[in-house]
Amino acid sequence: VTGAVSGAPPAELARLFLERYGAAPGRLRRARSRGAEGMATLQQLAHDLKGTAPLLELAALAAAAASTAALLHSPDVDPRSQAVRAALDRLETTLSDALVAVRERSGTA
Amino acid sequence: VVPPAMNGSAEPCPCEAPAPARARVFVVEDEPVQRAALVACLRDAGHTVTAFADGRHLLRRVAEEDPELVLVDLRLPDADGLELVRAIRGQGDCGVIVVTARDGVTDRVIGLECGADDYVVKPFEPRELVTRARNLLHRVRRQRGRNQGLRFAGWFLDRRTRLLRDPGGRPVPLSGSEFRLLTLLLEHPGEPLSRQQLLMHLHDQRSTASDRTVDVLVSKLRQKLGDVQQAGRSRLIATIRGVGYAFQPPGE
Numbered sequence: 001v002t003g004a005v006s007g008a009p010p011a012e013l014a015r016l017f018l019e020r021y022g023a024a025p026g027r028l029r030r031a032r033s034r035g036a037e038g039m040a041t042l043q044q045l046a047h048d049l050k051g052t053a054p055l056l057e058l059a060a061l062a063a064a065a066a067s068t069a070a071l072l073h074s075p076d077v078d079p080r081s082q083a084v085r086a087a088l089d090r091l092e093t094t095l096s097d098a099l100v101a102v103r104e105r106s107g108t109a
Numbered sequence: 110v111v112p113p114a115m116n117g118s119a120e121p122c123p124c125e126a127p128a129p130a131r132a133r134v135f136v137v138e139d140e141p142v143q144r145a146a147l148v149a150c151l152r153d154a155g156h157t158v159t160a161f162a163d164g165r166h167l168l169r170r171v172a173e174e175d176p177e178l179v180l181v182d183l184r185l186p187d188a189d190g191l192e193l194v195r196a197i198r199g200q201g202d203c204g205v206i207v208v209t210a211r212d213g214v215t216d217r218v219i220g221l222e223c224g225a226d227d228y229v230v231k232p233f234e235p236r237e238l239v240t241r242a243r244n245l246l247h248r249v250r251r252q253r254g255r256n257q258g259l260r261f262a263g264w265f266l267d268r269r270t271r272l273l274r275d276p277g278g279r280p281v282p283l284s285g286s287e288f289r290l291l292t293l294l295l296e297h298p299g300e301p302l303s304r305q306q307l308l309m310h311l312h313d314q315r316s317t318a319s320d321r322t323v324d325v326l327v328s329k330l331r332q333k334l335g336d337v338q339q340a341g342r343s344r345l346i347a348t349i350r351g352v353g354y355a356f357q358p359p360g361e
Contacts, residue, residue, distance in 0.1 A: 012145060013142055013145055013146065016142045016145055019141070020140070020141055047211075047231075048140045048210075050231055050232060051140065051143050051231030051233070052140060052142045055143065056142070062232060069210060070212075073211075073213075
């Protein structure tokens with residue numbers, strides 16, 4: 001397991017990440033299915049991942065989370081728009097890939 | 110570790126100065142990975158860090174422990190981060206850094222207008238964060254020095270009136286030497302100071318007093334502070350074997 005943070009035990013960050021986001025792909029899908037009602041959950045998830053993914057050197061997830069957070073934060077966001085759907089598709093894919101990568105790195109795959 | 114300023118001269122410019130002596134830093138962040146990372150990089154920089162997952166507990170401890178620096182995430186489950194910044198600012202003169210994923214210009218301006226001293230956008234770069242914290246700590250300490258008050262464990266040492274007040278607000282008289290010794294120790298929390306350093310500060314290098322003078326003064330200060338040795342709790346003024354003494358902030 002690698003870690004970008006000086007002084008932070010990488011294995012501990014990986015463990016916390018898996019604990020926090022292990023079930024996040026399912027949470028993301030459920031929030032999407034609720035349309036506008038699920039927006040707050042999606043915004044929170046994107047914001048959290050934007051700050052967290054770089055700490056574990058998960059570049060693809062970091063980029064997807066940052067662009068999704070920016071999109072969802074815009075005042076006139078339409079949850080049914082093609083742009084939002086594409087961003088959430090990408091976030092879901094990169095999140096699932098990141099979970100696999102972190103499990104492999106930490107030996108919990 | 111910053112060497113003690115023995116002559117009471119002005120602090121060096123932050124851009125030239127090494128990291129300030131260990132500071133008491135609070136972090137409030139509900140996201141566990143980011144919280145662990147923030148704590149790790151600040152501890153790695155030598156600070157004493159207490160982390161919170163919500164604003165309610167943070168505010169209570171800010172009131173009780175008077176930290177020098179607080180890092181605040183704006184998206185918390187139980188509090189509006191901006192209101193939290195205002196509340197912290199209303200409680201004391203600690204430094205406040207907002208660490209948030211909100212990166213719009215309006216967000217930054219509002220954050221600073223609420224009283225934050227600095228604004229760091231996530232994802233944060235640990236080295237940048239530590240440097241910003243260090244610079245802000247220099248400013249906070251300089252400001253507190255101007256305010257001429259030193260707080261510790263509920264006590265307050267007023268440098269202007271040279272009066273020590275106990276946690277109940279009652280005045281505790283100090284001799285001139287006791288006052289100077291306590292001030293120097295409080296200005297360097299966690300930093301062992303030799304008897305020679307303390308003696309030089311007390312007597313401006315002109316005295317023929319011995320190391321024993323320091324021991325006697327520390328003993329008197331401990332009596333006045335009720336600073337007795339107890340199991341499971343370190344003294345406020347700790348004896349550092351082979352060196353001298355250090356002020357140990359509570360909880361360390």
